[in-house]
Amino acid sequence: MIHPKSTIKGRGAQQNTHNRFFELSYEMRDDFLEFCHKEGELSDNNKTQYLNVFPRTIVNKVTSPDVGMAYSMNMYQGCEHGCIYCYARNSHEFWGYSAGLDFERRILVKKDAPSLLESHLKKKNWKAQTIVMSGNTDCYQPAEKQFEITRQCLEVFLKYKHPVAIITKNALILRDLDLLKALAEDNLISVNVSITSLSEDTRRILEPRTATIKRRLQVVKELSEQGIPVNVMLAPIIPSINSHEILPMAKAVSEAGALSIGHTIVRLNGAIGEIFSDWIKKAMPDKADKVLRQIEDCHGGTLNESRYGVRMRGEGQIAQQINDLVKLARLKYFNNKVMPVLNTKLHEPFKNRQMKLF
Template sequence: MNTKTAIKGRGAQLNVPNRFFELSHEMRDDFLEFCRKEGEESDKNKTLYLPVFPKTIVNKVESPDIGMTYSMNAYQGCEHGCIYCYARNTHEYWGYSAGLDFERRIMVKKDAPKLLETLLKKKSWKAHPIVMSGNTDCYQPAEKQFEITRQCLDIFLKYRHPVAIITKNALILRDLDLLKALAKDNLIGVNMSITSLSEHTRRILEPRTATIKKRLETVKILSENGIPVNVMLAPIIPAINSHEILPLAKAASEHGAMSIAHTIVRLNGAIGDIFKDWIYKTMPDRAEKVLHQIESCHGGHLNDSRYGTRMRGEGKIAEQINKLVKLARLKYFNKKVMPKLNLDLHDQYKEGQLRLF
């Protein structure tokens, strides 16, 4: 990427039009030239935290090929800036762009712990694993300030309710005390996303995430403390990180992970245009190759929304990727199994303490 024109610390390099809006905002060249001559900033590139007040916090996941039934998100938008993130499209429902807005307009749900507790106390609620970060990372930078994730973990512990976490941030270790307490009753599972062993690749794919070294160290520390970890090799992007499947699996296993999972990248909705703009600026020498190989995994398109094939792809390249992951499991995780979470305790703790009578 041209460092003179790149927007520092961001994945997306533009705001694509919101498909729900008739009008769009454009940064014109004459305005940029005016700013240059006047010595002014055309874009301050600041992150804004915006409070929102949803009525519920736990969502039922209807998709049959996502390994979760319920999810919750303390934040909407994600400062990590992963260029491929499928969740970017959801920002359009809030009136923002899936591009830079997704990384710089973060909606904060401060009432999430209270809403979660209300749900878990309902007599009609039956324990089922709730996944934190089904959409955006619950340990993104905003969590340092607001600590909503920590408060929610405290609620899960209070009511002995199973919870799973998806993250790519070492900040999770801040809450090691709560995670260990949950692990004593088999109430916690962590999914650490690691997409590459190359820091160069990480920096351009996921600019504000924890380093690969820190993520692997986090897997090791969690595992040593009895907290089961699954490593997400997701997404696999042909010609960018597809050659790293076996080394990634080996590193994950050596650091204590119990299993691995993967998806093949799909550029749904507005993400196709965001990704294409990014890759022509970042990897112009292989942009066409990467895009064509992604298309070969999805029937000639950058996206495939069909259940059953959208996550695994089809065609020769997808078949090769899926076979490599299968081989990695046999080679490095042959005798390892991610334990199922405990669903049996919650009913006894509906009132926040063990029922005595």
């Protein structure tokens, strides 16, 4: 529990939840926090740590039927963006950390990702399918500015003429515009930009270390003007927080050049339910109970939702209203727009970089 006067600034989560795989847990007691407050001392230095890890593979097959991707890869585990609702938080427990503050402050870095990707694309039995960067955590989070692993991976995709999609909410993607434009020449790239609100106040508390909304709209505009197809994820939609913004957000991103929109309704599985509930009672105490009840209403009376086919769209009256608004937004602002299917036919001759005789 965090002392109300010791709120951790610049972070989404305000606690480290217990790792379900561990028997023992670490607790910061109230009496210690009170002592630090009275003495003017920091109970926590709140610094981000970058930790190198060395996985054997980097491309993951996605078996979920309602995620919308077949293969993904993640250059980083954990994400400094600190989005309070992030479904990826639970995956940090697999690495031995908490889904709370650890997820935002202990970032695992896969420096071997480019070489692992190249080895994968050169496999004789690999048939080109779009690989999505950021299937779990943002490939353009702050760590990328230092390590440039995402850029190196884009160079590999370009070298082997292989299709790739990107999901991000960071304007750092514009640094790699040269590579994105080169990939777009052969229809090998699409970008999914996440925009959750048009309000900076909402963005700041939901997603504390992400690019501003203005910058994200600029990303959509600049990528679109350069011929790079952009889909915008209005995700997640959270009842009574950003659900009233669906039509204005759709209009804004369409005018910026987006070709389509997608959405999900927030679900708070595993440790995220505790993290989100703790956060909203501190960040929005006047509406916390209302928001939590409405989220539960979308998921059969619980914050946790794991049923395929239902978990992303929810059920019930509130969920139906949200889904209907998104349908209306598509009809109104995206009626004559289509995202292209990426090119999978160029990769095969580039596996060995040699001409075939027969």
